[in-house]
Amino acid sequence: MSIHDKIQEYTAEINAFSASSAEEVEAFRLRFLVNKGIVRSLFDEFKTVSADEKRTLGKVLNEFKQLAESKHQSLLTKLEGAADQHVGSSEDLTLPGRGFELGSRHxxxxxxxxxxxxxxxxxxxxxxxxxxxxxxxxxxxxxxxxxxxxxxxxxxxxxxxxxxxxxxxxxxxxxxxxxxxxxxxxxxxxxxxxxxxxxxxxxxxxxxxxxxxxxxxxxxxxxxxxxxxxxxxxxxxxxxxxxxxxxxxxxxxxxxxxxxxxxxxxxxxxxxxxxxxxxxxxxxxxxxxxxxxxxxxxxxxxxxxxxxxxxxxxxxxxxxxxxxxxxxxxxxxxxxxxxxxxxxxx
The missing domain is CATH 3.30.930.10 (Bira Bifunctional Protein; Domain 2)
Structure with a gap:
């Protein structure tokens, strides 16, 4: 499979991905964004293509990387928003406050x-x-x-x-x-x-x-x-x-x-x-x-x-x-x- 075909396949996977837990968001990050993830492997493969291919493929690859990063950020934001909503709806306002921990002078x-x-x-x-x-x-x-x-x-x-x-x-x-x-x-x-x-x-x-x-x-x-x-x-x-x-x-x-x-x-x-x-x-x-x-x-x-x-x-x-x-x-x-x-x- 060519690198271009791989990008198309992974793009479809990213667009269809959804997460309902922190574990699933972390799994997405580990699959696409870590040093040994898909994005890095595609960039490593990109080094081996011809100069003519690099001119057109470079832009596509950068857009794919931005898509993966944007998707990860949106998943995090959505998860945090859901957590805040849950806390706000279930928190007992009659409980005493947590207070502030005193700091220390350097x-x-x-x-x-x-x-x-x-x-x-x-x-x-x-x-x-x-x-x-x-x-x-x-x-x-x-x-x-x-x-x-x-x-x-x-x-x-x-x-x-x-x-x-x-x-x-x-x-x-x-x-x-x-x-x-x-x-x-x-x-x-x-x-x-x-x-x-x-x-x-x-x-x-x-x-x-x-x-x-x-x-x-x-x-x-x-x-x-x-x-x-x-x-x-x-x-x-x-x-x-x-x-x-x-x-x-x-x-x-x-x-x-x-x-x-x-x-x-x-x-x-x-x-x-x-x-x-x-x-x-x-x-x-x-x-x-x-x-x-x-x-x-x-x-x-x-x-x-x-x-x-x-x-x-x-x-x-x-x-x-x-x-x-x-x-x-x-x-x-x-x-x-x-x-x-x-x-x-x-």
């Missing part, structure tokens, strides 16, 4: 709110900015040199390449700091929570997007001692009194001097575990004094004003707080995972 939202509340008590306001940024606010104003690896395609999601001012998804919320300093006058005391993007392979320890909270304090006579005391107070509030803190020298283009801050592991209490890799310490943020070049780039007199900045990944803090080992759980929307956290009305 763990990242819970930790973000806790961090924001701690810094608000220390006088910080919350500032926000766009997630699509230009090169100036994302890199240049923050003292990133032209050859810095963060500018590479391997690390940044570029939206548009423009001569001298590329457009990209922001790689950190430091861009909000730049906008704040450009638009106002010191003193500044603010935190910047938000989502950021990095062109990284997705794994249990990394993702192509994550969430940060950065902080900025600029005023006259701000010192590294102010930075250390602010962060020490934050750690005691978040992880409990007695949590140990240490600072290690580091490098960031936009701060000088720079440091990474570790805390004693809250899981093993410093004895060593998988979370802290046996060291007893876990890095939670980077920090430092704002580089004078950054202040000058934003129109602030670096001889009169100084400041500190810090930034942390909310996922890292949440991992440590709830002992979550796989970052991917935060974005998979698995109800079984989300239900483990605090229940509140959304």
């Amino acid at each position: 763990p990242l939202l819970l930790v973000r709110k806790e961090i924001v509340d701690i810094f608000k008590k220390m006088g910080f306001i919350v500032a926000e900015g766009p997630e699509i940024e230009d090169d100036w606010h994302n890199f240049s104003a923050l003292n990133f040199p032209e050859e810095h690896p963060a500018r590479d395609m391997q690390d940044t999601f570029f939206v548009e390449k423009k001569e001298g001012n590329d457009i990209a998804l922001r790689t950190h919320t430091s861009s909000v700091q730049v906008r704040m300093m450009e638009m106002g006058k010191p003193p500044f005391r603010a935190i910047m929570p938000g989502r950021v993007y990095r062109n990284e392979a997705i794994s249990a320890r990394a993702h192509c997007f994550f969430h940060q909270i950065e902080g900025l304090y600029v005023d006259e006579n701000v010192s590294f001692a102010d930075l250390k005391q602010t962060l020490y107070q934050f750690v005691q509030e978040l992880y409990g009194e007695g949590t140990k803190v240490r600072f290690r020298p580091s490098y960031f283009p936009f701060t000088e001097p720079s440091a990474e801050m570790d805390i004693s592991c809250s899981i093993c209490k410093g004895d060593g575990c998988a979370m802290c890799k046996g060291s007893g310490w876990v890095e939670i943020l980077g920090c430092g004094m704002v580089d004078p070049n950054v202040l000058e780039n934003c129109g602030i007199d670096s001889k009169k004003y100084s400041g500190f900045a810090f930034g942390m990944g909310i996922e890292r803090v949440t991992n440590l707080k709830y002992e979550i080992k796989d970052l991917r759980l935060f974005s998979e929307n698995d109800i079984r995972f989300l239900k483990q956290f605090e229940t509140e009305i959304i």
Whole structure:
């Protein structure tokens, strides 16, 4: 039997088909629309016909496919309508309602709110900015040199390449700091929570997007001692009194001097575990004094004003707080995972 004859035969079958149950509708789908169904087999057979036949047969075959899909959709609609009518006619309106199941806050939202509340008590306001940024606010104003690896395609999601001012998804919320300093006058005391993007392979320890909270304090006579005391107070509030803190020298283009801050592991209490890799310490943020070049780039007199900045990944803090080992759980929307956290009305 030729492919054309088969199409005519199956078309007649589809037009005559009717269903009164979900099982019959599913049987129709399995016969015609799955990968090993009739429609797919006809398309596979279509590949073997001559070029002349393809010109006329292609349109007929596409119309047959649309007929099968349309028939399946109409069967579903008819079945759902019958079910609704049945429910409406038989439902006992005197029965109590089913009620609403309470949702739960996302763990990242819970930790973000806790961090924001701690810094608000220390006088910080919350500032926000766009997630699509230009090169100036994302890199240049923050003292990133032209050859810095963060500018590479391997690390940044570029939206548009423009001569001298590329457009990209922001790689950190430091861009909000730049906008704040450009638009106002010191003193500044603010935190910047938000989502950021990095062109990284997705794994249990990394993702192509994550969430940060950065902080900025600029005023006259701000010192590294102010930075250390602010962060020490934050750690005691978040992880409990007695949590140990240490600072290690580091490098960031936009701060000088720079440091990474570790805390004693809250899981093993410093004895060593998988979370802290046996060291007893876990890095939670980077920090430092704002580089004078950054202040000058934003129109602030670096001889009169100084400041500190810090930034942390909310996922890292949440991992440590709830002992979550796989970052991917935060974005998979698995109800079984989300239900483990605090229940509140959304």
